[in-house]
Amino acid sequence: MWPTCINKLSPFKGNFSVEIPELLKVAFNEKGIFNEDKMFMPVRIVNILGRCSTAMYLDCPNIPEHHLYHAEGCKEALDYHIGRYYWFDFDIVGTDGKFLPLRMVFNEGDADCNDGFWGVVWERNTEEIIANIISSGDCETTVEAISKQHINMYESQEILIPTIFDSTNHSGGLLDDIIAAKDLKLEKIIRLAIQFYSYLTKLFGFAEW
Template sequence: MWPTCFYELKPFNRSLKDELPQFLVDTFYRNEIKDLKEMLVPIRVVTLLGKCSMDKYIDCPNFPEWHLQNSGASMGSLIDYQYLAEIGRYYWFEFDLMGSTQNPMPFRIVFDEGDADCKDGIWRACWDRNTGEIVANLKSVGDCVTEIEMVSKKPIQAYKPHNAWILVFAEKEEEDSLPDNLLPVDMLYAANLELEKYIGLAIRWCWFLDLSK
């Protein structure tokens, strides 16, 4: 069910810890939420599976057409694997998301950090890690912009929203600004669902763990 590269992943730069990442705590503080008990983040990063270069997984969902064209993969010609290897990495991780009343939802995500020279957003997909069903698409839709879209009805119907304040980051001054060690993309949420926003937050958390020291 999973590609060959899944079994040959390189480790992340950091290991998991129980506490919230500092960038999350700092953002709560900036928004006058200073009691740890009030810092609602119903995400538990379970496993940092690893990472690989883009050339190891060409047939991934939501691969940007412009990179397929530039590599020759969409034209039936010889594929430029060196080009693909240089434009980004895939990050694989697993996390649980808790709704307000039900058991954890088990997800697996793969995302690509994108090519800064092309001003990519991130892309890839989120699965139910027990069934292998894609539950959300991650698409690069503009200059450093990513869209997250739930495509499976099952988790949407099962999820019970917290209806609480959610950490949503943006580069715009009126929003929470992005620290240097936070994934530098804006995120759009196709249906403005809590599920979509928490998937986005889990991605930022994962990327932070690899880039921060």
């Protein structure tokens, strides 16, 4: 069952299935790919569901213990205002043409608390946890895939995963280092989804909506 806070989100309306952004075209060009028909983007943002305070989802998997401790110290849990959760639905598109429907929530944390991001990725239809997003250091985030079925699904595919967003110049304000725990393709694709989401928030002008 989805967390109750998801019912209180305010989705952002928009068409996110836009053509490949110029920034990504540059990334493919650097790999010697100039034909747009051969520029394969493994991530498709489906819905921007909204955002909520940390206090609204204290049961989030992977929330750092120090945030739980400080939230419990507030007279009212809703008075806790450090960090913010971002919710969105996206699909992973395989080279075999199959779609994997996913839902992600991640918290941006707080630099003064030496946070990275934390959150979780679910299969959208079954609510199975596919990957953990872990605050693993000062402004450092680790993506850890845990579903063997889905790990194997993408390890065998020849997927070029753009790394253009690894530059903080293009991260849309989310400046954390995001590490693939075991250097798996699924982890790298989820990292790309976080970065691409951040890029879209800047592109569509709703970074502060």
